[in-house]
Amino acid sequence: MPINASRTEAPARIRLGMIGGGQDAFIGAVHRIAARLDDQFILCAGALSSTPERSRASGAALGLDPTRVYDDFATMAAAECARPDGIEAVAIVTPNHMHVAPALAFLQLGIHVICDKPLAASMSEARQLAAAAESSDAVFVLTHNYTGLPMIRQARAMVKSGDLGTIRLVQVEYVQDWLTEPIERDGQKQAAWRTDPARSGAGGATGDIGTHAFNLAAFVSGLRAESLAADLQSFVPGRRVDDNAHVLLRYASGARGTIWCSQVAPGNENALRLRIYGDKGGLEWEQEDPNLLWFTPFGQPKRLITRAGAGAGAEAARVSRTPPGHPEGYLEGFANIYIEAARAIRAHQRGELLSAAVEYPTINDGLAGLAFVEACITSSNHNSTWVPL
Amino acid sequence: MPINASRTEAPARIRLGMIGGGQDAFIGAVHRIAARLDDQFILCAGALSSTPERSRASGAALGLDPTRVYDDFATMAAAECARPDGIEAVAIVTPNHMHVAPALAFLQLGIHVICDKPLAASMSEARQLAAAAESSDAVFVLTHNYTGLPMIRQARAMVKSGDLGTIRLVQVEYVQDWLTEPIERDGQKQAAWRTDPARSGAGGATGDIGTHAFNLAAFVSGLRAESLAADLQSFVPGRRVDDNAHVLLRYASGARGTIWCSQVAPGNENALRLRIYGDKGGLEWEQEDPNLLWFTPFGQPKRLITRAGAGAGAEAARVSRTPPGHPEGYLEGFANIYIEAARAIRAHQRGELLSAAVEYPTINDGLAGLAFVEACITSSNHNSTWVPL
Amino acid sequence: MPINASRTEAPARIRLGMIGGGQDAFIGAVHRIAARLDDQFILCAGALSSTPERSRASGAALGLDPTRVYDDFATMAAAECARPDGIEAVAIVTPNHMHVAPALAFLQLGIHVICDKPLAASMSEARQLAAAAESSDAVFVLTHNYTGLPMIRQARAMVKSGDLGTIRLVQVEYVQDWLTEPIERDGQKQAAWRTDPARSGAGGATGDIGTHAFNLAAFVSGLRAESLAADLQSFVPGRRVDDNAHVLLRYASGARGTIWCSQVAPGNENALRLRIYGDKGGLEWEQEDPNLLWFTPFGQPKRLITRAGAGAGAEAARVSRTPPGHPEGYLEGFANIYIEAARAIRAHQRGELLSAAVEYPTINDGLAGLAFVEACITSSNHNSTWVPL
Amino acid sequence: MPINASRTEAPARIRLGMIGGGQDAFIGAVHRIAARLDDQFILCAGALSSTPERSRASGAALGLDPTRVYDDFATMAAAECARPDGIEAVAIVTPNHMHVAPALAFLQLGIHVICDKPLAASMSEARQLAAAAESSDAVFVLTHNYTGLPMIRQARAMVKSGDLGTIRLVQVEYVQDWLTEPIERDGQKQAAWRTDPARSGAGGATGDIGTHAFNLAAFVSGLRAESLAADLQSFVPGRRVDDNAHVLLRYASGARGTIWCSQVAPGNENALRLRIYGDKGGLEWEQEDPNLLWFTPFGQPKRLITRAGAGAGAEAARVSRTPPGHPEGYLEGFANIYIEAARAIRAHQRGELLSAAVEYPTINDGLAGLAFVEACITSSNHNSTWVPL
Numbered sequence A, B, C, D: 001m002p003i004n005a006s007r008t009e010a011p012a013r014i015r016l017g018m019i020g021g022g023q024d025a026f027i028g029a030v031h032r033i034a035a036r037l038d039d040q041f042i043l044c045a046g047a048l049s050s051t052p053e054r055s056r057a058s059g060a061a062l063g064l065d066p067t068r069v070y071d072d073f074a075t076m077a078a079a080e081c082a083r084p085d086g087i088e089a090v091a092i093v094t095p096n097h098m099h100v101a102p103a104l105a106f107l108q109l110g111i112h113v114i115c116d117k118p119l120a121a122s123m124s125e126a127r128q129l130a131a132a133a134e135s136s137d138a139v140f141v142l143t144h145n146y147t148g149l150p151m152i153r154q155a156r157a158m159v160k161s162g163d164l165g166t167i168r169l170v171q172v173e174y175v176q177d178w179l180t181e182p183i184e185r186d187g188q189k190q191a192a193w194r195t196d197p198a199r200s201g202a203g204g205a206t207g208d209i210g211t212h213a214f215n216l217a218a219f220v221s222g223l224r225a226e227s228l229a230a231d232l233q234s235f236v237p238g239r240r241v242d243d244n245a246h247v248l249l250r251y252a253s254g255a256r257g258t259i260w261c262s263q264v265a266p267g268n269e270n271a272l273r274l275r276i277y278g279d280k281g282g283l284e285w286e287q288e289d290p291n292l293l294w295f296t297p298f299g300q301p302k303r304l305i306t307r308a309g310a311g312a313g314a315e316a317a318r319v320s321r322t323p324p325g326h327p328e329g330y331l332e333g334f335a336n337i338y339i340e341a342a343r344a345i346r347a348h349q350r351g352e353l354l355s356a357a358v359e360y361p362t363i364n365d366g367l368a369g370l371a372f373v374e375a376c377i378t379s380s381n382h383n384s385t386w387v388p389l
Helices: A027-037 A052-061 A073-082 A100-108 A123-135 A150-160 A189-194 A205-221 A330-350 A363-381 B027-037 B052-061 B073-082 B100-108 B123-135 B150-160 B189-194 B205-221 B330-350 B363-381 C027-037 C052-061 C073-082 C100-108 C123-135 C150-160 C189-194 C205-221 C330-350 C363-381 D027-037 D052-061 D073-082 D100-108 D123-135 D150-160 D189-194 D205-221 D330-349 D363-381
Strands: A014-019 A041-047 A089-092 A112-115 A140-142 A167-175 A225-233 A244-251 A256-262 A271-278 A281-286 A292-297 A302-306 B014-019 B041-047 B089-092 B112-115 B140-142 B167-175 B225-233 B244-251 B256-262 B271-278 B281-286 B292-297 B302-306 C014-019 C041-047 C089-092 C112-115 C140-142 C167-175 C225-233 C244-251 C256-262 C271-278 C281-286 C292-297 C302-306 D014-019 D041-047 D089-092 D112-115 D140-142 D167-175 D225-233 D244-251 D256-262 D271-278 D281-286 D292-297 D302-306
Touching (some): A014 A027, A014 A073, A027 A089, A027 A330, A041 A052, A041 A073, A100 A112, A100 A123, A140 A330, A140 A363, A150 A271, A150 A292, A167 A205, A167 A244, A205 A225, A205 A244, A205 A271, A225 A363, A225 B225, A225 B244, A256 B256, B014 B073, B027 B089, B027 B330, B027 C027, B041 B052, B041 B073, B073 B100, B100 B123, B112 B330, B140 B363, B167 B205, B205 B225, B205 B244, B205 B271, B205 B363, C014 C027, C014 C330, C027 C089, C027 C330, C041 C052, C041 C073, C073 C100, C100 C123, C140 C330, C150 C205, C150 C292, C150 C330, C205 C271, C205 C363, C225 D244, C244 D225, C256 D244, D014 D027, D014 D073, D041 D073, D073 D100, D089 D100, D150 D271, D150 D281, D150 D292, D205 D244, D205 D256, D205 D363, D225 D363
Parallel strands (some): A014 A089, A089 A112, A167 A256, B014 B041, C014 C041, C014 C089, C089 C112, C112 C140, C167 C256, D014 D041, D014 D089, D089 D112, D167 D256
Antiparallel strands (some): A167 A271, A244 A256, A281 A292, A292 A302, B225 B244, B271 B281, B292 B302, B302 D302, C271 C281, C281 C292, D225 D244, D244 D256, D271 D281
16 A cells, blocks of 8 residues: 555655744645645745744744744745745735735745635635736635645535536535634634634634635535525624524525535534535535545435545546555645645746646635625625625 | 333223225234334224225235225224224324325324325324314324334434534434435336326425434424425436425524435435534434444543433333343334323323423424425425525 | 335334343343334234342333233243244343343244343353254344444445455444443442343453444454454442453454443543544444444545435434434434334344345354453453454 | 534654655654654654665655765764764664664664554664663653554553552453465565564464554553463464464463464455453444444443543543544554653753653563563473463
């Protein structure tokens, strides 16, 4: 059971910078591990915090060259662009409202951007960024990390190949419990910015996790959602954004779906769950046990397809490192987005066309995510009327 | 680990008749086992089929006295009422459109009625029956069987005692796959009547299984649903009733919920699933593994409460027969409704007040179910607008 | 999804008596439900306790004719034999040391015997009973109830048909925790007799649950165990019988196996688990989720075969009542042994040969169980040396 | 939910070399990811294959400086030792028979050794290495990687703190299916060396995976195994080492246990499973779902403790990167051994005493593993007699 060695090592590391991700950040550290895991990137520079002191302290803790730890992204963009060994790509891991400004700055300089989701704090700034991304030659990758997981790739391939027949239903849940109580009042940093409309955007759960759910539904089903009807709640008294959302979806193909996202359901840690059904079969998957995919061809026993095991195909193998039964997890899935980013950046650097096999979430996924959040809010504000997407 | 002997045996069997339930029927045989399991009823008479020949053949197969096998319910009601040893109760297990007429007949004669769900094929006839039930002295039991399961009783008790705090979310799914293909066209008897509006009523999945889901939500949460918004589909071409429904619910207390019921989701056999969350904890349960109940007090590890095991209380024990780890299932849950019916009938016969511990679904649950179906159809016909319940 | 109606009803009930099973008994109540579930037996008489007063009180609670409630089995045997409507079969549900004497008495009178397991408290009395059973014309059924479960029948059929290839490994566990503490000292009635060598026999866990595990291994694999090596423990201070056993098995075919039985493993309620592997595939099953059977054809994805679902064959259907997803449990499995007993008794009464499809545990299974217990004790007393079976 | 940032980044990387791990190797690539994941090591040199050409090709694929890719370990040891920037530590990832010679060479030069398990191909060479390790000042780490998993650390801490009371039973299984057929004959490289006594040592499954199981039992229980009795099989015709083993264990404390290891059980990928029971509670864990630990305090409901979730303590947090519900897997557990190695090496370099919190498998674990394999073979060759450890 040799692991997929051909993709886990490669000679030339891409020079990476980071915006945000200083001490106490969650997702910045995840990006760094993801970038490092397969030895395709090397972190060289950063503007790691909104306060210069913290940025420097964070840079020191990471062992960065102090001359390449910057007080702000604008200084960093200019300085790195001027260096012969300047960064080739930048990871943007700030709160949502601070994605667009640095992304614009780096795109304009032709530096590739790997940006955390959601794309922006509002649709209008998302559109501005999309325009910039289209006019820039640089690669833009949005880290909808769950699309990097092997069994999600497997599920997508099975849907595409017709194993489920015509898709009828796409059910996605993303359920957590960490905001069951008003911890944003107690200074919990993650809770504070994620429930602050000024920093997270108008969507709470819808933006933070609903966009993942919506993206996953689209990625696996290959279907276009046409409209939605939503009922949003802020169950926790005083909370300024939604912490629970019930969403009905209509797809252009005639398929239907639902999204339930919640941050107030005790007993759920990070329960992203996908179920998709067609007239010939069904697939079921849960993020907390990501190496398993349940497939039922209608009228036959349910089958358990495992990552790298019997029944898993080339699309799963392509983003898989270890033999069956040796579980890969969240970080490996995140790293797969970085692997795809590396492939795209290298193809760009060589002037080659990108292979069809390279798949990563793009600015369009980001726009769709913002459209989802806005439609949820609009619908909910209009008594759950159907709103086009 | 002695079993709950005090309730599994009792001297005097209640004389039971049956309307419907002849050969090829599903639910009639279930009712007979449920009535027999705890030795509280004895089947004495029946009008078992719409055709006299089949009724007689079915009666013979069941070993009934041929003089008490009748061609139709009206004849049976009159004849049994005239006998000194006539039936004390009747089980009505016909297709939905044939519940009300026999129920009215027996209620008028003071014979207790145990009726399969949904109560009727339409709201108007349901109201007629409700009026008759109120004016009759007889007991009326509707077999929403899942409310008889021990861990559902346990869940209800825990909600009531405040273990979950204030309820915020009530999520129920009832998902099957047996109607994925248009088997009603091939003469499958169960499919034929259940997808025929003339026999099942206007609701398909909503009536057949959605009413169970709606009833379960109310039973466990103790909350009153105030309005719903629904999107119904008939995915199978030519099908005349809904085979999938997405329903949003608003409860009077401010809680919210969803119901998803489907008969076209491959890989789901009889997947009734309840999840209920409050500001202090959550409960999760699945019908296919009915002896287990997952309880998470917020901020503590999830706990597995098992039927008759540590953590299960008196409400579960009351309807439980075997020690922990000796699974009880669908038939035992169904039998618990018959046990409750027997208790109610005996209390009635003795002129006693009914103990508060005796709980069974009533005509009001039946009315609520019909209201649910009608509201689903109304909402879906009006583009998922909110409809009061 | 009509249920298997042809077997759940039949006209002529077999008249049944019971020895043991009075108030506070566990297994007696189980036998009564099992006998009643499918309407094949009617309980008519009993000697329900070792004390006449308790026997009478228990008979009254069961609604038995007081003239047919006896003080002891010998009186009952004589009296019932003399009645024209005397019992046709007797269920023996006493503690182990009280199986043989009544069984001998009834067999001699040609009354069919349905006896709880283990067969006896010692090998010598087991042999005596076996001789009597062979010379008697009556049917003798031993209630190794787990062999009645549909998915166990399914597993056996798959092994027989070669789905696993040549069997290499048969791993069975039967693990409980109810004797973790010395509750026999506190007067817990079940614990008291089951840990008393005078009443249970020399084996504790080995006799009570190990015999089930050993029987299940033989039933499903179809293989003959040739020898065993065992290490037995009595972990609870003062306990007079084993409460844990580790057993290695060698089968005549060259296959190997293990049995682990324990009553002191906290967190295990009634965890009987079977895993069987051949050179072409593997099967896995757990009693606490008895409707599921996992099958892996080597080199293919694992498949979930469900009772009455796709992939389940005629052998499972034959002992199954409800559609897929409507779980059957412990009592239904037990009732299947009674169904088989009824078939055997009726064939006997009609003078017919028994159909090959009728399968129930016999006196030979009982002898094998006693041999298993004795070999475990002998091996453990000789430092786990291999002992022939 | 900030991740454990303090341990996932640190400035000064330890210079690492590698022996073995060239193209087509499995475990070498795993070691490289594990070393890289937390940015504590940088791979600088290697003798990556037994053939110089393959070593060079592998080095190029890894982007190593060609002058630091060596034809053999002896040349590498001498050359690296002479460089001012020579490696500080070496990872030995060759087949078992090639562990000792390079380990001796590097230890003699004071270069820290991180060695794959089992320690050696025979007890005699293991003892030779142990002597060298004792006389060397360098750190020696054996990669029994499963001891690095957070929930294994959690389990150990709970046992130590008395949550289970006095331990009675330690049950470990390590079950795979990849050697169900004689693939060693078809040139499958992993199978070829792992079933060749000259390269793997006399133990097959016992050495390859049984040593992991034995080590895990000791690590979590804290108990010393005193003797064992084993029955080993080579089920696949022509196989020269065991592919299945049933092992009984007696611990010095009076506890008992079993180990079942197999490579021929279809449907098992990498099923390492630990269950440990005391007089106050039980713990259950499975490697394929490594983020979960089931804990039953006797007499209370089973609890699910999750990595980084409620109920998980400091020992789990110390080796955990992501929030609850974001699964970590095999590679992260392996990386935790490298983290511990880095801590030990840095403490050594600073001349500091090692913190008690730093835990990694040592040469003594390696000796114990070899003793386990030898005892299994001896016992099995003597008809499963008990053999002291």
